[in-house]
Amino acid sequence: MTIAPVADDALTGTTTLRLRLRRSERRRRLRAYALMAPLVLFLVAFFAVPIGSVLYFSVANPEVVTMLPRVTAALRDWDGETIPDEAVFAALIEDARVGYADRTLPKVSLRLNYEVSGFRSLLMRTGRKAKRMKPPYKEAALARDERWGELIYWRTLKGNGAPVTAHYLLQAVDLDLQWDGSVQRARPEQRIYIQNLLRTLWIAFVVTLACFLLGYPVAYMIANAPPRLAKVLILMVLLPFWTSLLVRTAAWVIVLQKAGIVNDALIGLGLVEEPLALIFNRTGVYISMTHILLPFMILPLYSVMKGIPPEHMRAAASLGAAPARAFLRVYFPQTLPGLAAGCLLVYVIALGFYITPALIGGGSDQMLAYLIAEFATNTANWGLAGALAIVLLACIAVLYPLYHRFAGAGGMKLG
Amino acid sequence: MTMSKTTLRLAVAAGLAGLMAAGAVQARDFTISSWGGGYQDSQRKHFFKPFGDSKGIKVLEDTYLGGWAQFKAMQETGNRPWDVVQVENSELIRGCEEGLFVKLDWSRIGPKSSYIEPAVSECGLGVVVVSQLVAWNPKNAKAQPNGIADFFDLAKIPGKRGVRSDPKGTLEFALMADGVDVKDVYKVMNTKAGLDRAFAKLDTIKSQIQWWEAGAQAPEWLVSGDVVMSTAYNGRIAKANKDGHGLKMMWQNNILYVDKWVIFKGSEHVDTGYEFLKYFSDPKREAAFTNDYTYGQPNREAVKYITPEVMAALPAGDHIKDALDTGREDSVEFWLDNSDEIFERWTAWKAK
Structure with missing residues (x-):
């Protein structure tokens, strides 16, 4: 009979210990959650809610x-x-x-x-x-x-x-929902969305390619320059980066217009007789967008190149590789994460461009964001604006796994 | 992925901005929203500030840049961040029908007969009379346009033309240039054949069109020689001429836009809103504004106090005898009924 209370005591002892342990663990977990809460709230407020509401608007009826x-x-x-x-x-x-x-x-x-x-x-x-x-x-x-x-x-x-409809989403890809639920192609004069989407993807692609061709050598030069020169070069890349997008766009108007600096210089040098059409067409859009987005290519490339030890190239040379071969087989593959990050950044940001093509492009150079803005702010057709945003979002969602394959999850390092 | 998140947000920013603009506003001072820039500066000098001083109240200001999104947000949240705002005709009619604006009691402003016809509407009082017309630079033009038809005549006047990147107004110009009388424009455009005719007329100059988005671009291009002629707003041309550029305006078949003041229903300052409208419609005050900023005024008496130089650049008197008023009923009805479909057709046509 005397054993029982002892055992009982022991039992209660372990139970309270376990309880206390559990309680303290819970407290620690709660504290961790509390630390995470601002981030979670931020993500919900500025990521989940907007995208959710865009999704909702695109199907609500x-x-x-x-x-x-x-x-x-x-x-x-x-x-x-x-x-x-x-x-x-x-x-x-x-x-x-x-x-x-x-x-x-x-x-x-x-x-x-x-x-x-x-x-x-x-x-x-x-x-x-x-x-x-x-x-x-x-x-x-x-x-x-x-x-x-x-x-x-x-x-x-x-x-x-x-109360829900596929009308807007179908309209956003040039299809027309009929009253009985069947789907037809939209009438020819109403088919504008696919063409606009393809144009948007294409402009973003060309700009990304141009940024790569121009940005890669620049990043290489900065990464291999003496520190003092590198600082000046980085500053030169960053300075325009800190200027408002609208200001840079307006500056390009002045540079490229018919009586602008470029044309005046070309005529002054006698290289052309008539001023070149550099603005209100695709050429102007490519030039200005490439300039605006170049830092997004150079910075990730630079950060990756900075981490590549110069010994690698020397080792390749000592093993008999010609400079071009050493570059292609040893150096270039190591810059791939930076390149993938830069390309993805430039491409994705380019997809959303609006004001630059609106001010520098012509009638056939407008991108999807132009249409989204028109429907969202002007006519307040939020259904169609939402559907077009979803289409753009879907394009980016397709790109992301591709990026992962090339760069790996930890591939993006900025500065 | 923070950057791509930013980009995604860019894509939805417009929608969000609308919602944010409606952010909580409770008790606040009387607030007027207008179109910003030098225009609003001039309005502040001639109307907002002296009105506030005379009443001993604070007048707050905001900027409205057109479109329906902000009003939609106001409807959905019930917030009224503004008491009085200057709107265009399509928003005026829509807001009046949907009960967003106060139906005006004219006994509290002034007799309707004291305003020009396009300035009086069920829910709105005219703010300014703006004209879109053909302008050219005598230094550059190889010939001067004698009528709207010449704008569409590449053989007679070769070279680039600036045209507003908007079917509204542009299709009307095309039909009038094709010989349609100003009063029949919408009757014609309401038929498939009539709309085709407008697009066909635009096709004849399409290769030489340079599209403008912002009103300031037209005089800029005329001065720089990028275009030989352009459609433009008269106030913008007048302003360029004040800077000494000597541009010319052609008044035949110009298109009138009479923006309106509206008062928000449910605002706590409806009475102050009426007082402001009454204060605003004083002819001498309106004339003083016009002498400063060349847009026409709704009060019939205002012309008496406007200087002759300003009158010459103003949509008033003989200048508007064959003008098309976009506030007239058939115009507003046509665009409310057809703008969605025409926007798509216009976009497809422009990109071809």
């Missing part, structure tokens, strides 16, 4: 369902082949009346107008009169505007009877 609920319900069993009957018209007029009174009708009208031009004025005209309309509503609505006798308007209403 709340207008018709919430602002025209009666006609949405009435059209659920409609076959889409004949003009709907009186019950549907009555639902439409009631929705229009309510929507006009509570000011939601203009919003849903503009939403429907994205798909059929003129739907806005049709619905607004009907809404203005809806309060005074008397049954039979079918006749009254047709008398107000005979467009209600056309199937396309009814089908578009039915096609938007769900």
